[in-house]
Amino acid sequence: MKYRTVVMYMEIGCFVSCLCGWILVCSTLPTEYWTFSEVGSIVLTTSNYYSNLWMDCISDTTGVSDCKYYPSMLALPAYLHACRALAVCAVITGFFGGVLTLIGMKCTKIGGSEIANARVTFSGGITYLVSGFCGMITYTWWASRVISEFLDPNFRAQKFELGAAVFIGWGGSILLLSGGTVLTFFSGKEGLPSSSPKGPRRPATYASARTRRTYMLPGTTSRVTLGPPLFYEGRKSRATRTTTRTGRTFSRDTFV
Numbered sequence: 600m601k602y603r604t605v606v607m608y609m610e611i612g613c614f615v616s617c618l619c620g621w622i623l624v625c626s627t628l629p630t631e632y633w634t635f636s637e638v639g640s641i642v643l644t645t646s647n648y649y650s651n652l653w654m655d656c657i658s659d660t661t662g663v664s665d666c667k668y669y670p671s672m673l674a675l676p677a678y679l680h681a682c683r684a685l686a687v688c689a690v691i692t693g694f695f696g697g698v699l700t701l702i703g704m705k706c707t708k709i710g711g712s713e714i715a716n717a718r719v720t721f722s723g724g725i726t727y728l729v730s731g732f733c734g735m736i737t738y739t740w741w742a743s744r745v746i747s748e749f750l751d752p753n754f755r756a757q758k759f760e761l762g763a764a765v766f767i768g769w770g771g772s773i774l775l776l777s778g779g780t781v782l783t784f785f786s787g788k789e790g791l792p793s794s795s796p797k798g799p800r801r802p803a804t805y806a807s808a809r810t811r812r813t814y815m816l817p818g819t820t821s822r823v824t825l826g827p828p829l830f831y832e833g834r835k836s837r838a839t840r841t842t843t844r845t846g847r848t849f850s851r852d853t854f855v
Contacts, residue, residue: 606785607705610720613778614700617727620774621693623767624734628686631656631666632762634745649762652683678744685737693730693775699723700782717790724786727779734772738765 627633633651647658658664669675702709703719742765749758 603705606789609781609785610700610704611706613724613782614697614704616774616778617693617700617782618697620771620778621690621697621730623771623774624686624689624693624730627738627764627768627771628652628690630762630764630767633741633764634759635762636757636759638757648757648759650759651762651764652679652686678740682737682741685733685740689730689733689737689772692726692733696723696726696730696779699726703786714790717786720786721783721790724779724782727775728783731772731775731779734768734775738768738772741765 628651631651631654632649634649636648638646638648645660649656649658654666654668656664656666699719700723701707703716703721703723705713705716742761745759745761748754748756749760
């Protein structure tokens with residue numbers, strides 16, 4: 600199986616994983632069971648209190664339930680505002696991550712070249728990672744607050760336990776993080792330029808065959824002294840001595 604085919608199937612699997620994680624994160628926002636508490640007043644009547652980011656609800660064993668939104672937004676604690684913002688950011692970035700990944704996948708053939716598609720997929724993977732981190736911070740912060748209040752012996756208000764929505768959100772965030780990590784790794788490996796240059800190496804020597812042939816003396820000739828003479832004898836006497844030794848006169852064309 601070719602490398603491109605393996606990467607294509609891997610992109611499909613990561614996209615499905617991230618899409619499922621994003622759906623799970625979105626499903627937790629309207630769910631009331633972020634925190635849960637059960638209070639039994641008498642034998643036949645039990646009240647159930649549960650809440651989420653937006654409202655508080657109460658129900659009893661008779662089937663009657665009532666929900667009430669938080670009356671004042673400014674009166675809410677700071678961590679609740681932060682959890683709201685992070686949850687909304689997780690949903691928005693997960694949506695755009697799905698769009699970018701769907702455009703850049705190899706099986707869709709919507710984008711341009713292979714490198715352009717890999718870069719778009721890399722952007723989608725980064726967006727999925729941001730979505731997963733926002734969701735993970737939201738549910739972990741909420742769970743940490745609930746657990747610290749439950750274990751605090753000096754906390755006199757009503758104590759709550761973790762609801763099902765927190766665990767569903769953790770699962771969705773893990774799917775987003777795992778799928779986004781794999782997408783980012785393989786698409787970045789293909790689409791982003793490498794830091795190490797892979798250009799042609801410089802040759803060890805710049806001497807070519809013609810250069811060596813030009814500056815080498817013929818093998819059949821005898822040795823010629825190319826250095827300056829020890830004393831000045833005049834231009835004519837040097838030319839006569841060189842001709843006498845070698846038996847022939849070398850010109851420029853002889854060495855070519």
